[in-house]
Every structure is written in structure tokens, then in C-alpha cells.
Amino acid sequence: MRMRRNRDWNEKENAVTQEAFYLNRRSFIKQAALTTGLVGAGVAASGMPVFANKERTLVPLNFSKTAYDPAEPLTAEEAITQYNNYYEFGTDKGDPFANAWRLQPKPWSVKVSGLVDKPGTYAFEDLVDMKTLEERIYRLRCVEAWSMVVPWIGVPLSAVLKKLGPQNDAKYIAFETLSDRKQMPGIRRPVLDWPYVEGLTMAEAMNELTFVAVGLYGKEIPNQNGAPLRLVVPWKYGFKSIKSIVSIKLTDREPPTSWNKSAPREYGFYSNVNPEVAHPRWSQARERRIGDFSRRKTLMFNGYGEQVAHLYKNLDLKANY
Amino acid sequence: MALSAAVVRSYGKPLVFTVLLIPALWLSYNWWLAFQFQPHGLGFNPQETSNRFSGDWAMRILLLSLAITPLSTLLKSPMPIMFRRMIGLFAFFYVCLHITSYIWLDIAFNWPELWTDITKRIFITVGMAAVLLLLPLAVTSTKGWIKRLGARRWRRLHKFVYIAGPLVIIHFFMMRKGFQYEPLIYGGILALLLMLRISAVRRLFAVRP
Numbered sequence: 001m002r003m004r005r006n007r008d009w010n011e012k013e014n015a016v017t018q019e020a021f022y023l024n025r026r027s028f029i030k031q032a033a034l035t036t037g038l039v040g041a042g043v044a045a046s047g048m049p050v051f052a053n054k055e056r057t058l059v060p061l062n063f064s065k066t067a068y069d070p071a072e073p074l075t076a077e078e079a080i081t082q083y084n085n086y087y088e089f090g091t092d093k094g095d096p097f098a099n100a101w102r103l104q105p106k107p108w109s110v111k112v113s114g115l116v117d118k119p120g121t122y123a124f125e126d127l128v129d130m131k132t133l134e135e136r137i138y139r140l141r142c143v144e145a146w147s148m149v150v151p152w153i154g155v156p157l158s159a160v161l162k163k164l165g166p167q168n169d170a171k172y173i174a175f176e177t178l179s180d181r182k183q184m185p186g187i188r189r190p191v192l193d194w195p196y197v198e199g200l201t202m203a204e205a206m207n208e209l210t211f212v213a214v215g216l217y218g219k220e221i222p223n224q225n226g227a228p229l230r231l232v233v234p235w236k237y238g239f240k241s242i243k244s245i246v247s248i249k250l251t252d253r254e255p256p257t258s259w260n261k262s263a264p265r266e267y268g269f270y271s272n273v274n275p276e277v278a279h280p281r282w283s284q285a286r287e288r289r290i291g292d293f294s295r296r297k298t299l300m301f302n303g304y305g306e307q308v309a310h311l312y313k314n315l316d317l318k319a320n321y
Numbered sequence: 322m323a324l325s326a327a328v329v330r331s332y333g334k335p336l337v338f339t340v341l342l343i344p345a346l347w348l349s350y351n352w353w354l355a356f357q358f359q360p361h362g363l364g365f366n367p368q369e370t371s372n373r374f375s376g377d378w379a380m381r382i383l384l385l386s387l388a389i390t391p392l393s394t395l396l397k398s399p400m401p402i403m404f405r406r407m408i409g410l411f412a413f414f415y416v417c418l419h420i421t422s423y424i425w426l427d428i429a430f431n432w433p434e435l436w437t438d439i440t441k442r443i444f445i446t447v448g449m450a451a452v453l454l455l456l457p458l459a460v461t462s463t464k465g466w467i468k469r470l471g472a473r474r475w476r477r478l479h480k481f482v483y484i485a486g487p488l489v490i491i492h493f494f495m496m497r498k499g500f501q502y503e504p505l506i507y508g509g510i511l512a513l514l515l516m517l518r519i520s521a522v523r524r525l526f527a528v529r530p
Contacts, residue, residue: 083365091501093364146366191499262499281444281495283434290365294429 055101056227058219063133063153068209070139070303075148077217079290084224085142086243087191088177088184095186096224102183103244105228114174114249117165124228127163128155128214136211138234140241141273141302145295147287152232153215158206166202166250174199174255175231176247192258198242199255199269200233201311209234209307235304237271268321272312273302277321329400337404341411344378345418352426368427375422376496379415380489384510386412387486391517406462409482413459416452444495451488454481483518486511 086096108124133153141147161173179195181187187194204210211232214221221227226243233240239259249255259267266280275285275298286295301308312320347362348371354361363370386408393401428434438445458479460466467475490511494504516522 079365087499091497091499093366093369144369146369189500189502191501278441281442283437283442286434288366288368 056105056220056223058222060219061130061133061153061215063135063215063218066134066136068136068138070137070149072139072149074137074151075290080148080150080216081222081224083290085144085238086186086224086226088179088186088194088196088244089224090186091189091191099185100223102185103178103223103227104183105223105244108228108246110229110245111247112164112249113247114251115167115170116250117167118163127160128212128229129159130214132159133215136232138209138211138232139302140232140234140238141287141298143237143239143267143271143279143284145282145284145287145298147289147298147302149289151217152211152213153218153221154211154213154229154232156208157210157212157231158208160212161205164248164250169252170202170250171252172199172201172250172255173205174247174249174251175242175245176249177242178244178246192262195246196242196258197255198231198240198257200240202250203311204233204308207308207311209304235273235301235308237273239267240271270312270315270317270320272308272317272321273298274300274317274321276300277318324400326400326403330403334404334407338407341382341408344374345415348374348418368422371422372419372427375415375419376493379412379419380493380507382408382415383412383482383486383489384507384514387482387511387514391514394517394523410459410462413455416455420452444492447488447495448492451485451492454485454488458482458485483515486515 082097083093084096085093086100089096089099089102106124109121110124110127111121112127113119132155134155135151135153137149137151139147140150175198177196178184179187200210211234212229213226213232214229216222216225221230223244226241226245229245230243231241231245240257254269257267257269259271260269273284278284284298287298288295299305351361351363352367352371355363355367361367386405389401389405389408393399424430424435428438439449440446458481461470461475461478470478490504490508493507497504
């Protein structure tokens with residue numbers, strides 16, 4: 001038998017182009033060029049971005065203006081929707097904007113359990129009364145020492161809780177974010193112990209400021225900001241305001257929270273904005289408002305002391321950070 | 322290899338110099354745009370971007386400088402050594418950019434804040450310690466200083482980089498939130514580069530008679 005040694009310039013059998021394909025190469029190239037040209041022309045004519053099919057059209061919402069307005073300039077919509085911490089979509093600030101199109105916020109349901117009169121699985125529409133939406137302009141202070149001013153649209157959490165019938169022995173409320181590998185590429189990395197969980201005391205949950213946002217800047221809330229419903233707790237660091245909620249549970253003991261589990265020395269259960277208690281790795285005394293060049297002073301409770309300071313009258317805020 | 326030392330020196334050095342300058346040029350050009358209130362590539366939090374960008378490049382180029390000696394052993398050629406000082410100085414140059422970005426652009430010369438950062442925040446203490454270790458290496462990089470110190474003492478001094486390198490990685494690791502891969506990858510590369518300096522490991526690559 002004649003042995004044939006493969007030289008390194010010899011192509012492998014499976015790398016050879018199929019004969020039929022080779023014979024038709026001209027028509028293939030012509031077709032490819034034609035298709036590319038047509039798609040290009042179509043995109044140009046419609047003025048649509050190429051990734052339009054990935055983008056959800058955000059429906060404008062009907063809502064009422066309310067008195068919750070700090071009378072500070074709003075942070076630009078592009079900054080609010082393109083500079084995010086939402087680690088389920090990646091750890092870079094731009095990752096959520098790039099990857100969150102995979103999230104399917106419709107239809108959506110939330111599992112309600114624990115110490116409530118009416119537990120069960122609620123459709124989004126049954127939990128949030130879309131006829132009573134209001135706008136609230138809140139400051140948002142991230143634990144990383146940057147901040148924004150955000151025009152949210154939604155309902156007070158207390159209005160949602162009233163529907164569920166909280167029982168008297170419920171002392172805490174626990175929330176959980178969706179955790180789905182298919183919709184959330186960041187879940188593949190063990191950055192945190194997924195799913196993301198957060199919690200509040202019942203007194204905090206029933207406070208007038210505590211809000212469930214379903215909209216932003218007059219429209220439905222974009223995926224990267226926590227569609228279809230997220231918590232907004234403006235006097236606490238941003239990570240307390242859990243996104244894309246799939247579970248609400250009322251309990252009588254303090255629920256675990258994701259960042260506390262990850263680094264208990266750095267993130268406590270309360271995580272109230274507090275310029276006097278430094279994060280172990282950086283000062284919390286000042287913050288950069290996105291869009292500003294220099295930093296400004298951080299306000300106690302993010303400036304919401306009038307509404308919330310009474311909740312912590314008997315609490316040592318240095319020990320309970 | 323057919324390339325002569327003279328050719329490598331006269332063409333290779335300007336080439337490597339230009340390549341290593343690109344990130345710094347990009348950063349300064351974008352800051353220039355930002356100061357002109359023009360659209361720029363630094364994102365919505367330019368100070369954060371610039372701190373991280375300059376830090377990333379300082380770390381990468383420092384690792385590159387540590388790769389030169391093992392590369393020279395591996396290739397059995399002294400050619401890479403010609404680039405070592407330049408790459409090392411570039412690493413220090415990006416360290417300077419990193420500090421400038423943090424002290425000037427980020428905390429805007431707020432000295433009390435800088436002092437509490439250095440003394441109270443371990444990750445900044447670690448970073449500053451690395452800078453203090455790298456500073457004498459940059460200063461004594463000239464031929465004159467090698468002569469003044471003598472080759473042996475100079476070489477011993479420059480072993481500081483074996484301490485500074487791990488400190489840089491620790492600084493990076495502590496900066497990240499949650500469990501993230503990047504610091505581990507950079508740490509792994511550093512560990513490999515330092516291991517290649519252990520004589521027992523080096524012997525594995527030595528030519529067998």
C-alpha cells in the first residue's frame with residue numbers, strides 16, 4: 001500500500017468545498033450581494049437601526065404628576081438607560097443595555113407567598129393597577145458614589161401590598177429577581193449567588209416613598225432598568241431597589257440579601273444612604289451626579305430624612321449599615 | 322533568526338514605542354474632547370472610565386515587562402531584552418496616568434480625602450505601596466544609575482517588581498465587586514510569569530545536552 005504523508009499545506013478532506021457549491025459559486029456570490037444590498041436599502045429607507053428586531057417598543061404610559069419632585073435637573077435618558085448595574089446581564093456598566101433585549105417582560109407573573117391573606121401567583125396586571133400610575137422624580141444614589149435624578153412611573157408599594165393582605169406578624173418583606181440563564185447571560189458567571197434577593201422591614205415597605213416602578217421617562221420601563229416591575233427605595237443605596245421582581249414573600253425574620261451574603265463587611269441589611277459611614281473601600285461622603293464634572297456632598301438618607309428618619313430613631317446606624 | 326540587533330533596535334523600538342503610546346493618546350484625546358464639551362468616548366462617568374482604563378493598561382504593560390526575561394530565555398535570544406527598559410518605563414508612565422486621573426480628574430486635588438483614602442482604604446493603600454515600590458525602579462532605569470549602583474545592587478533593587486506586581490493584582494482584585502474572573506486571569510498570568518523565574522521551573526525549558 002502506498003502511504004501518503006500529509007504535508008502541512010495539504011487540506012483536510014472535510015475542509016474541501018462541496019462540488020455543487022463550487023460550481024454554483026457565482027450565483028451564490030450574486031445572491032449574497034443582492035440580499036445584503038436589499039437589507040441595507042431597506043434599513044436605510046425605514047431609518048431603523050439594524051438591531052430593531054431586538055428592541056422592545058416602549059409604550060407611552062398614562063400617569064399623573066405628583067409632588068415628589070426634588071426640582072433638580074433630570075439625568076439624561078440615555079445615561080439612565082445605558083449606564084446600569086444589572087449583573088444578570090454582565091458586570092460592565094454598558095452590558096445591561098447591550099444584553100437586556102433577551103429579557104421577556106410580557107407576560108410576567110409574580111409569586112406572592114408567606115404571611116399574606118391572599119398568596120398565589122399574580123399576573124403583572126393584577127398586581128399593578130395601571131389606572132393609578134403616578135410619576136415620581138427621585139434621586140438615586142449608587143453605593144459606588146455616583147447618583148442620578150430619575151423620573152419613575154409606578155405605584156406605591158403600599159398600594160400593591162394592600163391587595164395581598166399582609167398579616168400582623170409579618171415584619172419583613174423579601175424580593176427575588178428573575179434568574180434565567182436563557183434570558184440573562186450574566187447568570188453564567190458566579191458573580192453573586194443567583195437569584196438576586198433583597199428585603200425591607202415592613203415599616204420601610206409601607207413608607208410613602210417606597211415605590212414600584214413600571215415606567216421611566218413617560219414610557220414603559222426598559223429591560224435594563226428592571227422591566228416589567230422593580231422596587232425604588234430612594235433613601236437607600238441603589239442595589240436595594242431590586243429589579244425584575246418574580247417573587248414577594250412576607251416573613252417574620254430578616255431575609256437574606258445578595259450583597260450582604262457576598263460581602264457582609266461592606267453591605268448591611270439596611271444600606272441607608274449615609275455620608276458618615278464609609279464603605280470599607282471608599283468614602284460615601286461625596287458623590288458624582290452623572291453629567292457633572294466634580295463631586296457633591298452626599299445627603300443623609302439621600303435627602304429624604306424628613307420622610308424616613310423616624311424609622312431609625314432607635315437604631316445605631318453605624319452598626320446597622 | 323535573520324534579524325540583526327541593529328535592525329531590531331532601529332525599527333522595532335519606534336514601533337513598540339508607538340504601539341504602547343496608543344492607549345495614552347486615546348485617553349488624552351477623549352479627555353480633550355470632554356473638556357471641549359464635545360461627544361467623547363469616555364461614557365457617562367468619564368472619571369470612572371479613565372481611572373479603570375489607565376489602571377488596566379498600567380497592569381497589562383507591567384505584566385508585559387515581566388514577560389520579557391522569560392521570553393528571552395524561551396527564545397534563547399537576547400533580542401527581547403532590548404525592549405525591557407522601555408516597556409517597564411511605559412508601565413510606570415501608565416501608573417502615573419492612573420494616579421493623575423484619580424487625584425486630579427476624580428477627587429480634584431482634595432488632599433484630606435486622598436489622605437483618608439490612602440490610610441483607611443486598604444485597596445488604595447495597596448495600590449500606593451505598589452507605586453512607591455515602582456518609583457525607584459523608574460528613577461534608576463538609566464545607564465548612569467546602573468553604573469552608580471553596580472550591576473548586582475541594581476539587579477537586587479529591581480527585584481522590587483516581584484512585590485509590586487502582586488500588589489497591583491491585589492489592588493485590582495479588591496476593586497471589583499462580587500466574584501469576578503478578570504482579576505483571577507491577570508493574577509494567573511502574573512503567577513506564571515513569576516514561576517518561570519524559579520530556577521527549577523526554568524530548568525524544564527533549558528536545552529538538554
